[in-house]
Amino acid sequence: MKRNAFITFEGIDGSGKTTQMELLKQKMLTYNIPNLFIRDPGTTAIGEKIRGLLLAPESGEMSLTAEVFLYAAARSQMVYEVINPALEQNIIVVCDRFIHSTLAYQGYGSGYDLETINFINREAMGSIWPDLTFIMDIEVEESFHRCLQKELNGNSKDRIEQRNFEFYNKVRKGYLALAKEDEKNVVVLPSGITVEEAHQKIWRKINERLDLGL
Numbered sequence: 001m002k003r004n005a006f007i008t009f010e011g012i013d014g015s016g017k018t019t020q021m022e023l024l025k026q027k028m029l030t031y032n033i034p035n036l037f038i039r040d041p042g043t044t045a046i047g048e049k050i051r052g053l054l055l056a057p058e059s060g061e062m063s064l065t066a067e068v069f070l071y072a073a074a075r076s077q078m079v080y081e082v083i084n085p086a087l088e089q090n091i092i093v094v095c096d097r098f099i100h101s102t103l104a105y106q107g108y109g110s111g112y113d114l115e116t117i118n119f120i121n122r123e124a125m126g127s128i129w130p131d132l133t134f135i136m137d138i139e140v141e142e143s144f145h146r147c148l149q150k151e152l153n154g155n156s157k158d159r160i161e162q163r164n165f166e167f168y169n170k171v172r173k174g175y176l177a178l179a180k181e182d183e184k185n186v187v188v189l190p191s192g193i194t195v196e197e198a199h200q201k202i203w204r205k206i207n208e209r210l211d212l213g214l
């Protein structure tokens with residue numbers, strides 16, 4: 001059995017990442033699997049400050065380069081302060097978003113050069129790269145519908161979420177392209193399946209990859 005792993009969840013806003021991460025956490029608790037659930041950008045004190053800068057609507061128009069570097073800086077701190085030490089202790093680390101978000105949002109969505117994103121992030125992440133990535137796929141229309149519901153419930157949109165339909169369509173297609181490039185490590189959960197079906201698929205994949213025998 002492989003004792004540690006770095007797993008990431010990705011998807012456009014409202015795709016159901018949070019629900020799946022919660023179900024996974026419950027499952028890991030049930031089986032006493034040492035785990036750590038974190039979010040990118042964020043988790044560390046520095047990362048949460050950077051998250052504030054990146055997402056605050058008051059930050060206004062930000063240069064795309066500044067955006068890419070800020071995400072990478074937050075990520076770097078998290079790798080250094082949290083991810084590496086946890087993996088060394090054989091803890092399974094599960095992260096809400098990571099490098100694939102920058103490739104999908106700043107790369108495919110906003111047009112920043114993908115190779116440059118990879119280069120900057122290789123510097124930021126050192127030897128870390130997700131062992132497994134789950135992409136929660138969702139139609140952009142459905143994502144907008146769910147985000148609207150959230151707004152009606154009093155959650156206002158962050159700076160990134162204020163972008164338009166065309167942008168999110170590019171991000172979604174970007175995610176699917178990234179999955180195609182790395183089918184062994186990047187798994188797409190299609191929008192048509194139920195929450196439970198997606199959970200089973202995710203759990204099977206983790207079991208298989210980590211040889212958990214559960």
Ligand code: TMP
Binds near residue numbers: 039071096099101
């Ligand atoms: P979330 O953590 O609530 O999903 O919000 C984070 C927002 O930041 C979300 O709109 C996606 C965006 N984002 C990027 O644009 N690039 C990145 O590299 C990451 C990690 C997030």
